[in-house]
Amino acid sequence: MNDVDQQRLMIKVARLYHTHGVRQTDIAQRLQISQSRVSRLLTQAEEAAVVRTVVAVPLHIHADLEDAIEGRYPVSEVHVVDAVSAAEDELGRDLAHAMAALLQDVTFAAPVIGFTSWSRTLRMVVEALQTLRTQTEQVVEMLGDLGPPELQHDAARSTQRLASLVGGQPVFLRTPGVVPDSSLRELVIERDLYVRQALEQLDQLDLALVGIGACEVDPALRSGDNFFTNEQFEQMRSRGAVGEVCLHFLDAEGGAVEGGLDDLVVGVTREQLRSAGRRWAVAGGARKHEAVKAALLGGYVDTLVTDSETAAYLVS
Amino acid sequence: MNDVDQQRLMIKVARLYHTHGVRQTDIAQRLQISQSRVSRLLTQAEEAAVVRTVVAVPLHIHADLEDAIEGRYPVSEVHVVDAVSAAEDELGRDLAHAMAALLQDVTFAAPVIGFTSWSRTLRMVVEALQTLRTQTEQVVEMLGDLGPPELQHDAARSTQRLASLVGGQPVFLRTPGVVPDSSLRELVIERDLYVRQALEQLDQLDLALVGIGACEVDPALRSGDNFFTNEQFEQMRSRGAVGEVCLHFLDAEGGAVEGGLDDLVVGVTREQLRSAGRRWAVAGGARKHEAVKAALLGGYVDTLVTDSETAAYLVS
């Protein structure tokens, strides 16, 4: 049996099972295959996203918190998710799905989207996305490479996927995201035409999908490996930093923490970010409470998706 | 536990199960409830349409047939569904889902939608629909009541649901759909203001969702019970009728079969139907082959959703 037939069979099975409600055993009998094969075809169908199961979460269960935050911070929209658990990975998944759902419904046009593929949650958002209607031409990475090579692969794939979902071109930033010294940064920008062009595109972001980080080394990355070192984070913390947005450090009030580290980052600038038409962020979990608050206060975020605990912290 | 908590629990369970892939037993343990309750909550969630499972059928598997039909008949669009089985009820379900999927994606505005809730397939379409973007103000029934009272209940509910999905007002036609004699029809229209108004609205249909019937008593209806009798169908067949659209009989070339029966129908007229901006029909199955052909030839259909066998018949 060739590949196309295989796929048709898969779809037929999926429809019989999900749409018609036929049991696997009966499907097997009807199509003259074994039940185990039916089961496997169904798994395949799930993986190929031929069947999509979405849990429609009634919006705005926490309307009270949302309103409170919208009143207190310079944001236009807050969505509070009722996470199933406070455990970081499950939380991330919930937040990601919520943001994906939001993105599916957008109606505005966003020719240029900025994306940071090094945020695990944002990658999960992209994973969960199906299609969207932003008439996007370009998806530009807002940060260079961070962390180990295998992560860079995931990141690139994620940018690629987002671009193909919106029907736009991916614009990669294939260069180290953090350089050891600022002159090197100049050199990189000067020498690499693609990098220069990508960075210029960030001047006209219509939609920036930003991750918010606590002021610490991300577990998935490694200190110093294409990333800031523990010492550098330590130093920034001692200067009052509580978090970062696209590797730009913020103090508790959302102000910039100067320490020369901005000059080591190859990526979107604070100004570029703040002047983006829309700035959507997704972040949650106890570790990031202060960082989220800082990002909001600093005007780096326009629309926030977060969990109820973080939301409660924000209004407290 | 009150109702709201119950619903939250349901959603939490649904998300743990579907989004996070946790087993029922583990969910039960985490939430301190029994596995059976988890199972039942999940069933509930399915029923409440909180979890929706859709099988994305790759469009245009039968592009060849579609093109051929579009070339030969005065239609603008044909969608051929690869049905899982030729059995009538399963076929109907597949067709219905296909049409629902199409409707979900429409972008045009249709202030007035005409609907015939007595078609089982069309009711299934409405059942499968989630939301749509037609900016509809009114959903007008195109035929009066047919068949036994319990069917009328289903029909009304279906119209109601469609209206609420599009965010419009349902306009019912609560009057017999087939009257024993034409003077009675005049009387009904004259006496009932609502009926008169509804019928007038049908002059300006932007989208008509029409069912196509073979020239015979629908199994779900009953001969003579608010419907044409077997004898009447027989008579029409002897005059060359091969099918009907909204109870207007058609010969093999799509021409009107005169026999006075049009005057017994309280509902949309042939002209109203043909002048509708868009005329979407869903029909399939061997019994209706000729009827579908006639409806296309007669210009009653603009966009057709049908099965591959019917499609093959149409091009043969």
Place this chain on the structure above:
DNA sequence: CTCGTCCTTGAATATCTATGCTGATGGTGC
């Protein structure tokens, strides 16, 4: 051609899920 590797399949079975049944709980009518 032959062997080894990798992949796919179906039978058997382990695992997971749905459901009949029973008792508990809470609301209703008398």
Place this chain on the structure above:
DNA sequence: GCACCATCAGCATAGATATTCAAGGACGAG
């Protein structure tokens, strides 16, 4: 206050689904 009914939870288990394992087959290297 009490019998009555309805509803719902949990247990046990029937029923359905996923997975293990071994066999068969396709493919490529030798």
